[in-house]
Amino acid sequence: xxxxxxxxxxxxxxxxxxxxxxxxxxxxxxxxxxxxxxxxxxxxxxxxxxxxxxxxxxxxxxxxxxxxxxxxxxxxxxxxxxxxxxxxxxxxxxxxxxxxxxxxxxxxxxxxxxxxxxxxxxxxxxxxxxxxxxxxxxxxxxxxxxxxxxxxxxxxxxxxxxxxxxxxxxxxxxxx
Amino acid sequence: xxxxxxxxxxxxxxxxxxxxxxxxxxxxxxxxxxxxxxxxxxxxxxxxxxxxxxxxxxxxxxxxxxxxxxxxxxxxxxxxxxxxxxxxxxxxxxxxxxxxxxxxxxxxxxxxxxxxxxxxxxxxxxxxxxxxxxxxxxxxxxxxxxxxxxxxxxxxxxxxxxxxxxxxxxxxxxxxxxxxxxxxxxxxxxxxxxxxxxxxxxxxxxxxxxxxxxxxxxxxxxxxxxxxxxxxxxxxxxxxxxxxxxxxxxxxxxxxxxxxxxxxxxxxxxxxxxxxxxxxxxxxxxxxxxxxxxxxxxxxxxxxxxxxxxxxxxxxxxxxxxxxxxxxxxxxxxxxxxxxxxxxxxxxxxxxxxxxxxxxxxxxxxxxxxxxxxxxxxxxxxxxxxxxxxxxxxxxxxxxxxxxxxxxxxxxxxxxxxxxxxxxxxxxxxxxxxxxxxxxxxxxxxxxxxxxxxxxxxxxxxxxxxxxxxxxxxxxxxxxxxxxxxxxxxxxxxxxxxxxxxxxxxxxxxxxxxxxxxxxxxxxxxxxxxxxxxxxxxxxxxxxxxxxxxxxxxxxxxxxxxxxxxxxxxxxxxxxxxxxxxxxxxxxxxxxxxxxxxxxxxxxxxxxxxxxxxxxxxxxxxxxxxxxxxxxxxxxxxxxxxxxxxxxxxxxxxxxxxxxxxxxxxxxxxxxxxxxxxxxxxxxxxxxxxxxxxxxxxxxxxxxxxxxxxxxxxxxxxxxxxxxxxxxxxxxxxxxxxxxxxxxxxxxxxxxxxxxxxxxxxxxxxxxxxxxxxxxxxxxx
Numbered sequence: 017x018x019x020x021x022x023x024x025x026x027x028x029x030x031x032x033x034x035x036x037x038x039x040x041x042x043x044x045x046x047x048x049x050x051x052x053x054x055x056x057x058x059x060x061x062x063x064x065x066x067x068x069x070x071x072x073x074x075x076x077x078x079x080x081x082x083x084x085x086x087x088x089x090x091x092x093x094x095x096x097x098x099x100x101x102x103x104x105x106x107x108x109x110x111x112x113x114x115x116x117x118x119x120x121x122x123x124x125x126x127x128x129x130x131x132x133x134x135x136x137x138x139x140x141x142x143x144x145x146x147x148x149x150x151x152x153x154x155x156x157x158x159x160x161x162x163x164x165x166x167x168x169x170x171x172x173x174x175x176x177x178x179x180x181x182x183x184x185x186x187x188x189x190x191x192x
Numbered sequence: 193x194x195x196x197x198x199x200x201x202x203x204x205x206x207x208x209x210x211x212x213x214x215x216x217x218x219x220x221x222x223x224x225x226x227x228x229x230x231x232x233x234x235x236x237x238x239x240x241x242x243x244x245x246x247x248x249x250x251x252x253x254x255x256x257x258x259x260x261x262x263x264x265x266x267x268x269x270x271x272x273x274x275x276x277x278x279x280x281x282x283x284x285x286x287x288x289x290x291x292x293x294x295x296x297x298x299x300x301x302x303x304x305x306x307x308x309x310x311x312x313x314x315x316x317x318x319x320x321x322x323x324x325x326x327x328x329x330x331x332x333x334x335x336x337x338x339x340x341x342x343x344x345x346x347x348x349x350x351x352x353x354x355x356x357x358x359x360x361x362x363x364x365x366x367x368x369x370x371x372x373x374x375x376x377x378x379x380x381x382x383x384x385x386x387x388x389x390x391x392x393x394x395x396x397x398x399x400x401x402x403x404x405x406x407x408x409x410x411x412x413x414x415x416x417x418x419x420x421x422x423x424x425x426x427x428x429x430x431x432x433x434x435x436x437x438x439x440x441x442x443x444x445x446x447x448x449x450x451x452x453x454x455x456x457x458x459x460x461x462x463x464x465x466x467x468x469x470x471x472x473x474x475x476x477x478x479x480x481x482x483x484x485x486x487x488x489x490x491x492x493x494x495x496x497x498x499x500x501x502x503x504x505x506x507x508x509x510x511x512x513x514x515x516x517x518x519x520x521x522x523x524x525x526x527x528x529x530x531x532x533x534x535x536x537x538x539x540x541x542x543x544x545x546x547x548x549x550x551x552x553x554x555x556x557x558x559x560x561x562x563x564x565x566x567x568x569x570x571x572x573x574x575x576x577x578x579x580x581x582x583x584x585x586x587x588x589x590x591x592x593x594x595x596x597x598x599x600x601x602x603x604x605x606x607x608x609x610x611x612x613x614x615x616x617x618x619x620x621x622x623x624x625x626x627x628x629x630x631x632x633x634x635x636x637x638x639x640x641x642x643x644x645x646x647x648x649x650x651x652x653x654x655x656x657x658x659x660x661x662x663x664x665x666x667x668x669x670x671x672x673x674x675x676x677x678x679x680x681x682x683x684x685x686x687x688x689x690x691x692x693x694x695x696x697x698x699x700x701x702x703x704x705x706x707x708x709x710x711x712x713x714x715x716x717x718x719x720x721x722x723x724x725x726x727x728x729x730x731x732x733x734x735x736x737x738x739x740x741x742x743x744x745x746x747x748x749x750x751x752x753x754x755x756x757x758x759x760x761x762x763x764x765x766x767x768x769x770x771x772x773x774x775x776x777x778x779x780x781x782x783x784x785x786x787x788x789x790x791x792x793x794x795x796x797x798x799x800x801x802x803x804x805x806x807x808x809x810x811x812x813x814x815x816x817x818x819x820x821x822x823x824x825x826x827x828x829x830x831x832x833x834x835x836x837x838x839x840x841x842x843x844x845x846x847x848x849x850x851x852x853x854x855x856x857x858x859x860x861x862x863x864x865x866x867x868x869x870x871x872x873x874x875x876x877x878x879x880x881x882x883x884x885x886x887x888x889x890x891x892x893x894x895x896x897x898x899x900x901x902x903x904x905x906x907x908x909x910x911x912x913x914x915x916x917x918x919x920x921x922x923x924x925x926x927x928x929x930x931x932x933x934x935x936x937x938x939x940x941x942x943x944x945x946x947x948x949x950x951x952x953x954x955x956x957x958x959x960x961x962x963x964x965x966x967x968x969x970x971x972x973x
Contacts, residue, residue, distance in 0.1 A: 050219075117219075155906065
């Protein structure tokens with residue numbers, strides 16, 4: 017057991033934890049921040065992505081002790097003063113989530129991508145950069161659109177190439 | 193009286209009520225719950241595909257730090273626990289009737305929470321360890337010593353059906369538990385005799401797994417004071433789990449509360465009870481503390497219910513002009529070690545003739561046990577398998593007999609004038625405009641530009657392929673549903689027993705309710721998932737929920753209008769017949785009063801304390817008649833001949849879902865459905881090593897998933913041909929993306945590889961298979 021201290025979502029926390037405690041366990045089980053999810057054991061799915069000093073990490077593969085003295089942001093800490101982050105809003109607006117289990121990790125990874133990618137963001141870049149996050153519900157189509165829409169809002173339209181508008185005609189109707 | 197409908201919310205892409213909690217980290221998934229004093233359990237799982245359990249020595253495990261108990265099947269038997277009553281034989285009026293040989297009852301091997309005699313697949317739990325922490329439980333599980341007597345095993349579907357195959361259940365003479373025949377033998381034989389052509393194929397649609405991203409989890413709590421159990425467990429329907437787990441425990445259902453709020457993906461594979469659900473509640477009583485379980489991903493790959501796994505022999509008789517005359521099919525389903533559901537075999541059996549007018553057919557439907565994890569309905573239960581068989585056979589027939597593959601399909605499609613259409617094995621298709629679907633698909637998929645794109649691909653050194661399929665599927669499902677409709681001054685509540693796992697019921701059901709009552713969408717809330725509130729309900733599977741919910745909510749609203757008129761009449765001192773309802777407002781011409789639903793609830797409280805918590809109506813509905821969603825699908829691929837790598841360049845669908853309540857949600861369902869179907873075609877496979885019987889896919893590192901960078905964007909279009917079978921004309925929108933996807937991918941690959949010998953690559957079509965076909969010939973694979 018060791019005492020570790022870190023800043024989580026703007027608050028300083030200090031806890032006694034076992035040496036093998038993973039950061040995701042620390043967040044979920046010691047701090048009750050259950051928005052960060054565990055979807056696999058092999059650093060593949062990305063459901064557990066949080067920011068460690070502003071950088072995306074898969075918190076299932078980081079020891080809590082490694083985060084000592086550092087700043088952690090989880091999905092619960094993304095909205096500020098009751099105002100959703102533009103990426104959160106875009107996921108809702110573009111139906112970028114269904115069951116919502118992968119969503120916190122998706123959003124955290126997307127926030128970092130938009131904040132740090134140096135060039136122009138387009139569909140191809142988003143698909144390549146987000147490859148470390150799995151979603152089983154959406155087929156990724158709407159997540160890509162949500163990320164590019166948020167990026168356009170945050171970075172300005174000059175930094176983002178939007179995909180072609182979705183083909184969504186009114187349904188063909190028949191009384192059957 | 194049917195309520196008069198003015199659609200305001202229905203048909204609109206309203207943003208979801210679910211999303212706020214899910215995008216802020218405030219979802220309520222099973223593992224998010226913890227109870228004071230809770231302890232953890234881990235399972236001891238079989239490393240062998242088939243073995244007798246000779247002895248279990250838990251003495252070392254019991255000595256380990258934090259360990260509170262080790263329990264085996266013998267402990268459960270001593271407490272009189274029963275088997276899980278999966279009720280696997282589909283039994284609604286319209287399900288295909290499956291039997292054992294010669295019409296005998298289907299033999300269902302017992303499924304206790306832990307076995308006492310044998311383990312029958314790798315990963316089967318045979319003991320549970322309870323400890324203070326999860327890690328302690330997992331460590332101790334590895335210290336439980338099991339003495340096994342290894343037995344011969346069989347995993348492969350065709351091999352399991354052989355008379356001399358190792359037997360999974362001693363009570364059967366072999367592994368065949370279902371052997372049923374359907375259709376018209378005589379006329380089918382006559383049609384084949386007079387046909388100009390007959391084409392045949394043999395396929396094995398392999399085993400895949402649902403892989404919902406939320407690993408299955410369960411938290412059980414026994415409250416000694418009340419004698420009640422509480423189970424937190426995400427599933428496809430809490431009411432079903434309540435009844436099944438109560439039966440296992442041997443208690444009446446009122447002694448068990450099941451809570452299933454947010455569920456992190458289901459896709460069918462969560463609809464049947466997992467053994468850990470029963471184990472945590474039983475162990476909680478035994479230990480006297482809440483007991484929690486969460487599967488790790490490897491456990492999910494080994495012991496989540498899996499999907500597909502069908503061997504098909506299929507033949508089609510065709511006349512000189514290309515008209516289909518008759519079909520023969522022999523379908524063999526692998527149910528795994530325990531039979532938890534025959535839905536895949538049954539549903540596929542009803543759809544073997546697909547979207548085509550084929551007058552005669554015969555079908556033999558069989559199911560076999562094997563030493564593998566059990567299979568269950570997986571997204572579009574049974575339908576991608578039979579769609580694949582027929583559509584691939586049509587492509588083959590077109591190629592071998594010199595027909596254009598699109599025109600051969602068009603010539604044989606069922607026409608709207610033939611609806612309702614009874615197919616050759618007795619399924620009655622409710623409605624549909626199949627040729628219009630195909631016409632729209634050719635347009636939005638730009639088939640006219642295919643030759644140009646092919647030339648462009650060739651100039652870049654790529655092989656180009658384009659494919660298309662039609663599909664029809666069935667939505668049947670549990671026939672009963674219940675809705676409680678509660679009108680309060682502050683808003684409307686619907687309590688219903690479906691169980692979404694991302695399908696957005698709290699939004700789409702509110703849209704329907706709002707329009708039926710004539711109230712704003714924002715005033716309606718939908719309550720789900722807690723059996724102390726939700727008293728009955730069929731859960732979510734087979735695309736049933738929107739249709740069943742809208743039907744029973746419609747009826748509840750009709751009842752509520754009658755009740756409201758009575759209340760208002762009493763309040764205003766007029767006769768109920770003097771109260772009119774239209775467009776969300778009650779009018780009493782005699783008193784010149786106009787009252788909305790919320791005012792009505794307020795008035796009701798002044799009449800009777802019975803209405804203090806709102807005006808309530810409970811409505812049950814039983815609806816057996818199935819519906820048949822349908823559509824058409826195309827895709828275009830490019831292959832790099834140097835690597836065998838494949839890229840999907842274009843993917844388009846037209847899906848007739850009946851009335852579409854929320855097009856944003858329906859398109860999203862189609863996207864996700866496509867990904868799961870494409871996944872089976874290109875990457876996914878629960879491969880078992882033929883020498884050892886060991887599953888080779890046990891993590892996301894070795895099970896190929898659809899990912900951001902291997903999926904395309906989609907072109908999806910909705911058709912609304914209203915079904916005459918239910919009040920709003922709904923079919924279903926959850927599975928149409930998946931049903932034709934394996935067939936259409938194979939169709940495009942075939943087209944791309946047509947210069948390299950006859951098709952025959954088995955799914956998943958990995959780059960190495962494509963490369964081998966190109967460089968060494970299809971026969972080398």
